[in-house]
Amino acid sequence: MSKNARVIKYVFVLPAIIYLILLTIYPLIYSLKISVTTLNIARPYPPQYIGLSNFVELLKDSIFLTAMKNTFFLTVLSICAEFILGFIIARFFFMGANLKLKGVGLLRTIYMLPMMVTPLVFGLIWLYIFNPTLGVANYLLSLLGFPPISWFGSTNIALYSIVLINVWEWTPFMMLLCLAGLSTIPPELFEVARIDGAGWHQSIAFIELPLVRRVILIGLMIRIMDNFRLFDLVYVTTGGGPGSSTETLSMFTYRQSFMFFNVGYGAAASIIILILGIILAQILIKSVWGKEEYA
Amino acid sequence: MKSKVVKLCLRSVMFLVAISLLSGTFACLQAEEINWGKELKNWEGRELRIIMIADPWVDAFAVINPEFEKLTGARVTVDAYPYDGTHEKQIMVGAGRSTDYDVIVLDCPWVGEFAEVGYVEDLTPYMKASNPEVVAWDDYLEAYKTVATWKGEITGMPFGAYHVLFHYRKDLFGEAGFTPPKTLEEWKKIAAYFTNNPKYPGLYGTALNYFRGAPIGQAWFEYIWNVGGKPFESNYPGSPDPYADMTPKINSPEGREVVQLFIDMVKYGPPGVTSYAWDERATAFAMGKIATVSCWSARTPLFVDPARSEITDKFATAVVPPKKGVKSVPPLGGWVMGINKFGVQKDLAWDYIKWFTSIPIHKKFMKAKPVGGPPSRYSAMLDPELNKMFPWYKSIYESAKLTYEDCRPRIPESFEIIDTIGLYTSKAVGGELTAEKAMEEAEKKIKSVLATGGYYIRE
Known part of the structure; x- marks a missing residue:
């Protein structure tokens, strides 16, 4: 390769490198830098270097630990529900398309609508639906003879209410991925399975799930990241309460960084979230993809 | 009985005398037309940007500002946000040395924070250089002047002073033979009477601020004084320096009593009351769902607005009831x-x-x-015309006489302190912790926040 060609190669890559440095690497280094200080932008005293104290404090902070527990719970529950429901619905759409039923395309488009709404907006909509005295949810329950539920006001229910809304919004996404995966399976495989006498459950277990697992993995990874930074919905509906029953890692970081302006402490929390996210993603990739394939 | 009647008559006469004296003092100011052409410069082509809270009176700015625009030629833009969002954005304006906003509207607990970090101007030189009749500083209640001042510097001009008033359904009280409660104990009994009473289907006794964060945290501070407590050692009405000794008294019998009050009152609230904040409570009262509500006077005008209220002529106000044997300290808040x-x-x-x-x-x-602002000046509070229009001004004036300007701390750490108390009170209400454990944890956290801030705390 001539010298000119090598230079041109770097020139073409340069914008991407600049972008990466400015928007990813620099903020990350800056976050690392302030995470070891007492920086608070709403206090008159200058920041001091305190080493890893913020990280040590965080691991002893009961609210942070609760936020971590809530985030894991919310992530696991939401993703499981989204995947199961998404796969079932995708299968219906898949079958409908194979049978060339009319209106399947339109129904699929309508089904995607929740995903297209801003979380803040649907958070507000659900806030009205779940309003304990004026909301539709309790009205419907009363028609069935059930007592009203304090959807966001009870420590036992609030987190499940958030999971419910989360699942409502993101099931279409999992459905879409599953449907895309199912569409790539050669029809001959189903034909052969049918001839061999395989039932629908065997078809799912031995043909569909193994062949769509990579697509599912991508979906799961995206949703794990999403749930780790889930903020808008919690902020609008419960503010992390009642008590700390719906406090998530993002909510905790926001509270520290933008309500109390303990920016150093907040930065340390966000670094821990980042590390946890990376670890989880790695575990997921290795367990689903397999070591050899991954390598 | 006779002495009660005499006392009532005397109080009414004194109130009327006070109104006529004070309104007379400022009558000349009101009658005199201020020559705005002389007082204001020409700002043609300029845009003035204001950042503030989206409280009920925010639309009143759009009604009034065209007059200023006509006088000066400047265009006025108001950006209003919810409570937490306002604080967040205002700090970001200061931290970023931003020129985006010219006027910053501060809640009184934030005064110390903004003054200490130097994000707002000291208004003293501006006031000194202005016509004293326009500024009319002496027309403000002492408490409002104190609220707007930090270490001798005036951080803002008061314009939206709030008092917590006790609102009650006078029609229902009349029917049931109740008078406005004089004590918290009486209030509890009244709330219990109206809750799930077959005579009043769908009605509940009351609703406190339970939403986690500032709503419940601020409410804790509203009640601590009225059960005879104090949040910090030298923070009490009449204290020469409310922040001299900041040893927390959060985990005191009174602090725990406030938490217990929140727990006890849940059963007198509508379903889901534990997710209520200021707006939900006001809506519940306006919709006739609750018989009483203790809330900021800024929301009172909502109750007489036929578009938003079903109880326009069915409610009255009174001074907030304290615990038996304790002097009422009606909470003071508001904006500068x-x-x-x-x-x-x-x-x-x-x-x-x-x-x-x-x-x-x-x-x-x-x-x-549609919704006007709360009175912050004597001249407005005692104005006969305004008193006729807004009958609750009498309760405001009565509350103003008893209030305490530092009823919520105004130090830079206020936001974090209020939120922390809110979190732990909410945990106790939700059953995650007992009242004792909640206040113990809150005190521990607050002690650490104050220690970082360098305050004097006794061990």
């Missing part, structure tokens, strides 16, 4: 207008502030539709 330290149109900002807070415009602010 400051100038962005980093703004590039400080003179325009001051022109706007002095115009908006002047006696005649302040009165217009009260009267603006």
